[in-house]
Structures are given as structure tokens and as C-alpha cells.
Amino acid sequence: MRVGLIGLGTVGAALARQLVGNTTFLQQRAGGNLLTLAAVSARSQKPRPGLDLTSVPFVADPLAIARDPQIDLVVELVGGHDGIAKQVVEAALHAGKSVVTANKALLAYHGSELLALASKQGKILAFEAAVAGAIPVIKVLHEGLAANQLHRVVGILNGTCNYLLTQMQAGAGSFDHVLAAAQQAGYAESDPSTDIDGHDSAHKLAILSALAFGHPITLSAVAISGIRAVTAQDITYAAELGYHIKLLAIAERGDDGLVRQRVQPCLLPRQHPLAGVDNVTNAVQLKANLAGQILLEGPGAGGDATASAVLADLVDIAVGRCQPISVASTHPSAVVADNPLEKLVGRCYWRLQVVDQPGVLAAVAGVLARHQISIESLLQRAGHPDTQTFPNGNVPVVLITHRALEPALVAAADELAKLPQLHQPPLRLRIEDGLA
Amino acid sequence: MRVGLIGLGTVGAALARQLVGNTTFLQQRAGGNLLTLAAVSARSQKPRPGLDLTSVPFVADPLAIARDPQIDLVVELVGGHDGIAKQVVEAALHAGKSVVTANKALLAYHGSELLALASKQGKILAFEAAVAGAIPVIKVLHEGLAANQLHRVVGILNGTCNYLLTQMQAGAGSFDHVLAAAQQAGYAESDPSTDIDGHDSAHKLAILSALAFGHPITLSAVAISGIRAVTAQDITYAAELGYHIKLLAIAERGDDGLVRQRVQPCLLPRQHPLAGVDNVTNAVQLKANLAGQILLEGPGAGGDATASAVLADLVDIAVGRCQPISVASTHPSAVVADNPLEKLVGRCYWRLQVVDQPGVLAAVAGVLARHQISIESLLQRAGHPDTQTFPNGNVPVVLITHRALEPALVAAADELAKLPQLHQPPLRLRIEDGLA
Numbered sequence: 031m032r033v034g035l036i037g038l039g040t041v042g043a044a045l046a047r048q049l050v051g052n053t054t055f056l057q058q059r060a061g062g063n064l065l066t067l068a069a070v071s072a073r074s075q076k077p078r079p080g081l082d083l084t085s086v087p088f089v090a091d092p093l094a095i096a097r098d099p100q101i102d103l104v105v106e107l108v109g110g111h112d113g114i115a116k117q118v119v120e121a122a123l124h125a126g127k128s129v130v131t132a133n134k135a136l137l138a139y140h141g142s143e144l145l146a147l148a149s150k151q152g153k154i155l156a157f158e159a160a161v162a163g164a165i166p167v168i169k170v171l172h173e174g175l176a177a178n179q180l181h182r183v184v185g186i187l188n189g190t191c192n193y194l195l196t197q198m199q200a201g202a203g204s205f206d207h208v209l210a211a212a213q214q215a216g217y218a219e220s221d222p223s224t225d226i227d228g229h230d231s232a233h234k235l236a237i238l239s240a241l242a243f244g245h246p247i248t249l250s251a252v253a254i255s256g257i258r259a260v261t262a263q264d265i266t267y268a269a270e271l272g273y274h275i276k277l278l279a280i281a282e283r284g285d286d287g288l289v290r291q292r293v294q295p296c297l298l299p300r301q302h303p304l305a306g307v308d309n310v311t312n313a314v315q316l317k318a319n320l321a322g323q324i325l326l327e328g329p330g331a332g333g334d335a336t337a338s339a340v341l342a343d344l345v346d347i348a349v350g351r352c353q354p355i356s357v358a359s360t361h362p363s364a365v366v367a368d369n370p371l372e373k374l375v376g377r378c379y380w381r382l383q384v385v386d387q388p389g390v391l392a393a394v395a396g397v398l399a400r401h402q403i404s405i406e407s408l409l410q411r412a413g414h415p416d417t418q419t420f421p422n423g424n425v426p427v428v429l430i431t432h433r434a435l436e437p438a439l440v441a442a443a444d445e446l447a448k449l450p451q452l453h454q455p456p457l458r459l460r461i462e463d464g465l466a
Numbered sequence: 467m468r469v470g471l472i473g474l475g476t477v478g479a480a481l482a483r484q485l486v487g488n489t490t491f492l493q494q495r496a497g498g499n500l501l502t503l504a505a506v507s508a509r510s511q512k513p514r515p516g517l518d519l520t521s522v523p524f525v526a527d528p529l530a531i532a533r534d535p536q537i538d539l540v541v542e543l544v545g546g547h548d549g550i551a552k553q554v555v556e557a558a559l560h561a562g563k564s565v566v567t568a569n570k571a572l573l574a575y576h577g578s579e580l581l582a583l584a585s586k587q588g589k590i591l592a593f594e595a596a597v598a599g600a601i602p603v604i605k606v607l608h609e610g611l612a613a614n615q616l617h618r619v620v621g622i623l624n625g626t627c628n629y630l631l632t633q634m635q636a637g638a639g640s641f642d643h644v645l646a647a648a649q650q651a652g653y654a655e656s657d658p659s660t661d662i663d664g665h666d667s668a669h670k671l672a673i674l675s676a677l678a679f680g681h682p683i684t685l686s687a688v689a690i691s692g693i694r695a696v697t698a699q700d701i702t703y704a705a706e707l708g709y710h711i712k713l714l715a716i717a718e719r720g721d722d723g724l725v726r727q728r729v730q731p732c733l734l735p736r737q738h739p740l741a742g743v744d745n746v747t748n749a750v751q752l753k754a755n756l757a758g759q760i761l762l763e764g765p766g767a768g769g770d771a772t773a774s775a776v777l778a779d780l781v782d783i784a785v786g787r788c789q790p791i792s793v794a795s796t797h798p799s800a801v802v803a804d805n806p807l808e809k810l811v812g813r814c815y816w817r818l819q820v821v822d823q824p825g826v827l828a829a830v831a832g833v834l835a836r837h838q839i840s841i842e843s844l845l846q847r848a849g850h851p852d853t854q855t856f857p858n859g860n861v862p863v864v865l866i867t868h869r870a871l872e873p874a875l876v877a878a879a880d881e882l883a884k885l886p887q888l889h890q891p892p893l894r895l896r897i898e899d900g901l902a
Contacts, residue, residue, distance in 0.1 A: 044756075048613065048756070052613075055615070056613060058799075059612045059613060060612075061789060158610075164756070164757035164758055164760060165760060166605075166606050166609070166610025166611070166760075169602075169605060169606070169609060169610050170602050170605070170606065170610075173602070173605060173778060173781075173782060173787065174594075174602025174605050174606075174775075174778050175602070175774065175778065176495045176496075176777070176778050176781040176782075177484065177488075177492060177495060177773075177774055177777030177778060177780075177781060178774055179491070303742075303763065306739075306742070318774070319770075320480075320484070320600070320770040320771065320773055320774035320777070321600035321764060321765065321770075321771055321774040321775075322600055322764060322765040322768075322770075322771055323764060323765070324600060324601060324602075324762070324763070324764040325761070325762070325763040325764065326760070326761070326762055326763075327739065327760070327761040327762075327763075328757060328758060328759060328760040328761065329757065329758040329759070332758070334755070334756040334757075334758075335756065335757055335758050337613075337756055338611065338613055338614055338754070338756035338757040339610075339757075341612070341613030341756070342609060342610050342611065342612050342613060344613075345609075345612040345613060346609060346612075349789050350786075350789070351609065351787050351788075351789060352787075353497060353785050353786070353787060363494075
């Protein structure tokens with residue numbers, strides 16, 4: 031099997047190292063089929079440490095590899111949901127080649143069409159590496175749990191966010207401080223917005239949800255909040271209550287049959303298996319009718335870890351184990367909720383930065399009461415002698431509200447944001463007590 | 467695909483319920499192939515709750531199903547490493563049928579020959595359900611991590627043992643008490659020896675190790691200790707030191723290339739991911755060169771959970787996704803250590819039940835010193851005013867020893883057992899600090 035590789039970043043280089051340096055072992059694992067790195071294309075031809083590509087043709091135009099009749103299979107490791115990645119995948123499929131990709135953004139935006147194209151061509155579009163790095167979650171969902179109806183998928187799918195939250199929990203400093211440190215350590219991009227605003231998690235969730243429930247990949251139906259507003263102080267308050275703050279990606283099929291997808295920083299009980307998943311580790315918990323709760327945990331990123339998943343796809347294709355994956359767009363077995371939050375009910379954690387003066391609490395409590403939201407407890411309040419005061423008389427009010435419907439919570443938050451005593455819109459995080 | 471089912475116990479009945487009651491869904495998951503329950507055989511024809519088998523032929527002789535040309539595939543859920551289970555699997559493979567089994571004992575004793583026979587016949591012998599119930603660990607090892615070299619497999623593979631240890635840790639009473647309660651609750655067999663003496667874990671480990679490292683299944687090379695000697699008191703002492711006691715199944719490839727397999731109750735640091743795996747849950751941690759550490763956790767037993775794994779195999783076979791698994795007996799890629807313990811080095815937990823009289827500690831320390839084993843700490847000692855005394859002046863001495871070689875530890879334990887001051891042979895448990 032002659033492999034054309036597009037992209038020589040961390041993952042591409044790690045993959046090339048295996049294909050070039052581990053030929054015999056891989057051939058054995060691929061049932062005797064030789065996986066030959068037959069062409070590479072990358073933005074730069076600079077040398078990569080520990081990788082000798084002198085015997086592999088370098089092709090400047092990636093589309094030439096996709097169309098080359100001498101190439102049997104294309105590995106796309108460029109990234110990005112449009113541009114060259116999409117062109118390469120489409121061209122390769124049109125040319126009758128199977129494709130392996132780690133590109134979650136591409137799949138989140140165009141996965142259903144691309145999978146349909148692959149099916150039509152009788153070829154494979156494999157993407158184990160697109161979600162949760164080394165963890166074979168695509169295979170477990172699609173094959174290992176093939177006979178199950180899924181109830182819920184909950185994941186920690188973004189290593190950068192989980193690293194930042196873990197570091198703040200460990201007392202390493204403020205959000206800005208741990209972000210800067212993570213950027214230095216290579217755990218966060220120089221522009222971290224795709225990660226910390228929740229988009230990367232949403233891409234991965236959209237893929238998992240489609241596989242789990244059998245609906246078209248529908249990124250537009252994922253409710254997305256990131257972690258920018260979460261402070262080290264919030265993590266401390268949550269810990270006092272017995273919770274860890276995690277950016278969770280949740281897809282759940284409701285009693286009404288609708289699948290709701292959301293990415294949100296949540297308070298997760300300390301004893302929940304996902305609460306202890308720290309730093310750049312990823313994890314997915316699957317709840318299924320026969321298998322019960324299955325937890326998968328492992329490295330969510332990194333060159334070798336992601337290459338492991340790409341290679342598993344290559345081996346599957348080489349031995350003929352892969353079947354086209356359909357995420358049925360014509361006969362979906364589940365329908366996605368366009369507004370995944372509107373029927374949610376739950377307890378919430380609130381932090382409001384207020385002016386430290388009499389009457390603030392009365393105003394806040396009044397707004398909540400008007401929306402039928404009961405206050406369960408008050409952790410920190412304005413006017414209290416122990417309350418920490420920030421510049422300009424800015425103090426935090428932290429409270430927990432009883433179970434309430436999301437639209438009421440949103441309306442209350444909007445109204446609170448307009449109170450003259452508030453320095454900034456309130457932070458509200460869902461408390462996920464029901465994921466056991 | 468016409469399926470013949472042998473065995474209608476908890477798993478067999480759960481499987482039959484799915485095959486009979488969930489036909490359309492399973493057909494869709496099996497790429498349009500209909501999975502028909504075409505014949506069943508069981509010791510008794512008594513009705514099973516929620517299962518209508520009136521339209522399924524009952525065949526008294528299971529071998530008749532194995533040989534019936536109308537049957538395409540046989541599911542063996544009888545259990546036992548010899549007798550009818552083995553005859554059925556052999557007969558079915560000889561008759562050119564693929565076989566799905568949940569029978570770990572059969573595979574542990576005869577797996578290599580049976581897999582070779584299946585290969586020779588060009589048929590599949592699939593056994594996802596044999597290890598860790600609903601967790602697709604066979605698929606993850608064999609396919610998901612296909613491109614990896616495995617370093618280590620560590621599992622909690624026996625739900626009964628884990629339940630008993632968890633219950634003791636939760637303060638539910640003595641070993642005998644929690645065992646009796648587990649038997650009443652259906653979590654332990656009336657004869658629990660296969661589980662609590664470690665044999666069931668060893669069967670499963672022998673299978674996992676062969677898949678992980680590519681050697682023939684070699685049950686005889688697994689060192690096996692069970693949990694009968696572990697007391698609630700040991701669990702309390704371990705907890706004071708920051709450890710949980712777990713029955714671990716460990717297969718590890720050493721620097722010398724040899725694979726060492728062992729099943730032992732061990733002290734595992736509280737923060738290790740496997741330490742929090744409680745009750746009947748199973749879990750496996752895989753350490754691989756590219757993927758890093760992968761943790762899989764889920765229900766290790768139960769009708770539906772195990773049926774989920776059997777059905778995954780049926781779907782894989784129906785869609786042509788299964789390839790014969792070889793656990794190379796002709797060209798093994800790894801060699802198994804016949805004596806897996808002899809080169810182990812480690813710290814140990816010891817509990818000695820001694821006569822409470824002067825000089826006991828000196829005698830114990832003297833034996834250890836003669837074998838070059840240093841005492842790291844003494845938790846509980848004879849002659850101390852706080853020491854709990856049992857009838858006949860029997861008191862526990864609990865100590866931790868520094869890293870030492872296993873043969874020295876064994877020799878010291880043998881010599882200690884001969885001390886007249888000891889009421890019973892010492893209990894020694896390995897402290898597994900190095901599994902991170």
C-alpha cells in the first residue's frame with residue numbers, strides 16, 4: 031500500500047518516522063501488507079529531527095499526491111476545515127483513494143458529505159486520530175459498541191483547556207498566567223482561541239455524537255462555551271463544594287428522542303471518573319443500553335499518540351478491516367436538537383462581581399426570585415467582613431441556585447448583567463450532578 | 467447469518483433477547499446482514515424471563531448444532547476449559563463455521579491451538595467477551611493499538627475479587643462476611659475459588675498478554691496468588707499508608723525481552739487510576755510505545771454487558787471486519803518467562819501474626835537482615851500498648867520493607883514461617899509504586 035502523506039507537522043513527522051523506520055513491524059501488523067511512504071508534501075522541506083526522508087519523493091503540490099495514480103492512500107495531516115485539507119481529501123476520494131485524516135475541523139464542517147463521497151466511491155475515509163488522540167474512541171463507538179443504543183457521550187476532549195484548568199486547580203496562578211506558561215510549554219497555541227473558546231471540543235463532539243446516535247454531523251447545533259471566564263477563584267470555590275471544573279463535551283439523547291450537544295465548563299462532582307482526568311489527558315465516558323458505562327482515557331494529543339491512531343486506520347485499511355462509516359444523512363436514526371440548551375434543567379454556580387455596598391444582595395436575589403430561581407446557598411457575599419475586595423470596590427458574590435430551566439437562567443443572567451451594581455456580566459456554570 | 471447458540475445462562479439469555487427482540491436494529495448495525503437465532507441448546511429448557519424462544523428450534527445435543535450445515539456461526543457460552551465447550555468449538559471450526567465465545571478458561575488452556583485451527587479453516591474464533599465483559603479490550607489491543615509495541619498490561623479483571631476488596635475497604639466487615647454477602651447478592655459463586663484464588667484473572671491475563679506481546683497463550687507461566695489471606699485489617703493498614711489493595715493482573719515485558727505474567731493482590735497508590743476502580747467494575751491500563759497509557763474501564767460481567775461484546779463480534783464477522791487473530795505459536799515475537807517472579811524487585815507490605823512476647827521483633831528483624839532485606843517502617847508492633855490482641859496472645863506485626871529481590875523475599879518469608887513465635891505464615895503483598 032503506497033501512502034502519500036500531506037503535512038509534516040508534529041503528527042506527520044511522527045507518522046513518517048514509523049513508516050520509514052518501523053517497516054517490518056508494521057508489515058507484520060498489517061497482515062503482511064507493506065505500508066510504504068511513497069510521497070510527502072509539506073509547507074517546508076526543512077529537516078525534521080530523527081527523520082530521514084531522502085528516499086521519499088517530496089512533492090510541492092499536495093493535490094498532485096492526491097491525484098497520483100501511483101499512490102493508493104492519502105493521509106491528510108494539514109488541518110483546517112477548508113482550503114488545502116478539504117481539496118486534498120476530496121481530490122483523493124474522487125481519484126478512488128482511501129483517506130486517513132486527523133482533521134476534526136474538516137469532519138465537523140464537512141464530514142457528512144465527505145463520508146458520503148467516500149461511500150459512493152467505495153473507499154474509506156478513516157479518522158480515528160481526529161478525536162481524543164491515541165484513544166481508539168471511534169473504533170470503540172462504531173465497532174466495539176455496535177450492538178448498543180447510546181444514551182450519552184461525555185468527554186474531556188481538549189487537552190489545552192484541561193491543562194489550564196488543572197494548573198489553576200493546582201494553584202499555579204491566574205488564567206492569564208497559566209495560559210502564558212502553557213504557551214511556553216507547547217500545550218497551548220500562540221492564538222489559543224480555537225481551544226479555549228471550546229471550538230475544538232465542539233468539532234470532536236459533533237463527530238462523536240453523529241457516530242453514537244446516527245445523525246448527520248451537525249456542528250451548528252452544538253452549544254459552545256469556552257473557559258476564558260473561569261478564574262482560579264472559581265476553581266477554589268468549586269473545590270470547597272466538592273467539585274472540579276472541567277470543560278465537558280456532552281451529547282445526550284433525551285426522552286423526547288432529540289440529541290442535545292453542548293460544550294461547557296461545568297462543575298463535576300469530585301468522585302466522578304472524569305473529575306480526576308488531569309492536564310493534557312483526554313477521556314470519554316460512554317453510556318450505552320447493554321454495555322453500561324464505559325470509560326476510555328489516554329493522551330489526547332502529541333505526535334506519537336496521534337500517529338498511533340493514524341497507523342491503526344492504515345493497518346485496518348490494509349488488512350481490509352475497515353468498512354465505510356456512514357453517518358446517515360438520508361435515514362438518520364436520531365434527530366438533533368437545534369437549541370440543545372432550552373430544555374435543560376439543573377443547578378448552577380454563579381459568580382457576580384459587584385460593588386460592595388448595601389442592597390446588592392437584595393437586588394440580585396430579587397432578579398432570581400422574579401425568574402422563579404431559588405438560591406440554595408451563598409458562598410461568598412458582598413458586605414461580609416471576610417469578603418475579598420478587588421480594586422474599585424469590586425467584590426465577588428458566589429451562589430448556588432436550585433434546579434431551574436435554562437431559559438429562566440439565561441433570562442435571569444441577562445437581567446443581572448444590567449444591574450448597575452455589577453462590574454461585568456455574571457459567570458454561570460452548570461453543576462453536572464447527573465452524569466454518574 | 468444463521469447463529470446457533472450453545473448455553474442459555476445469564477449471558478446466553480441476554481444475547482438471545484437481543485437476537486430475537488432487536489432484529490432490525492442489529493441488521494442495520496451489521497451492514498444489512500440479518501443475524502438470525504437459528505438454534506439453541508442448553509442444559510435445561512426452562513423458560514427464561516423476557517425471552518420467547520418458541521420459534522427457535524431447541525436442540526438437545528450441542529454438537530448437533532456445531533455440525534449442522536444450516537448453521538453459519540456458533541456462539542459458545544457454556545464455559546469450562548474442557549468438556550462440551552471445547553468439543554463444540556472444535557466441532558464448529560472443523561465444520562467450517564466461525565465461533566464466538568466468552569470462555570476465558572477454554573482460551574487460556576487451549577487458545578493457541580483453537581486459534582490455529584480457526585486460521586487453518588479460514589474462519590474466525592472471536593472472544594471479545596472473554597475478557598473484561600463489556601470493555602472492548604481485545605479490539606483495542608489487537609486493532610486500536612495495532613501499530614504499537616506494548617510495554618505493560620495491568621488489569622482489574624475479576625469483578626468478584628474487586629467487589630470483596632472494595633466492600634472490606636468500605637468497612638462492610640471481614641473477608642468471610644463480605645464473601646457471604648456477595649454470594650447472596652449474586653456477585654460471588656457458591657464455590658468462589660476460581661475467582662478468589664486468582665485463576666479467573668489469570669485466564670484473562672494469559673489471553674491479554676498473548677495479544678499484547680505476540681506470544682502463545684501460556685497459562686502455566688502465570689504466577690497466581692488470590693485474595694483469601696487479605697483481611698479488612700490489611701486494607702485499613704494499606705489505606706493509612708496511602709494505598710488501596712487490588713487484585714492486579716500484570717503482564718510486562720522486561721528489559722531482557724521476557725514477558726512476565728502475574729496475578730497478585732497488591733498495594734496500589736491511592737492516586738493511581740486503577741485504585742479508584744471499585745466493586746464489580748473491571749479496568750485495564752495499557753502502556754504502549756506510541757499511544758502512551760490508555761485506560762479502559764467498564765462493567766466486567768453481567769448478562770447485557772457481556773452480550774454487548776458477543777454481539778460486537780457477531781457484527782464484526784457479519785460485515786467481514788474480523789480477521790483471524792493469530793497469537794503466533796510458530797513465530798512468536800516475545801518469549802514468556804517461566805518463572806515470572808524471580809527477577810522482580812520491590813517494596814513489600816508484611817503482616818505477621820505473632821505471640822505477644824519480648825524478643826519477637828528481634829527474631830523477625832534478624833531473619834530479614836540475614837536476607838539483606840531492610841525494614842523501611844514498622845506500622846504495628848508486638849509489645850506496643852496500642853496493639854490489638856487476638857485470642858491466644860496473637861498480635862499483628864505490620865511492616866514495610868525496602869526494595870528487595872523476590873527470591874530473597876520468598877526465602878525470608880519461608881524462614882519467618884518457621885519461627886515458633888508465628889501463629890501462621892506471614893502475609894506479604896507487593897507494593898506497586900512503579901505502575902504510573
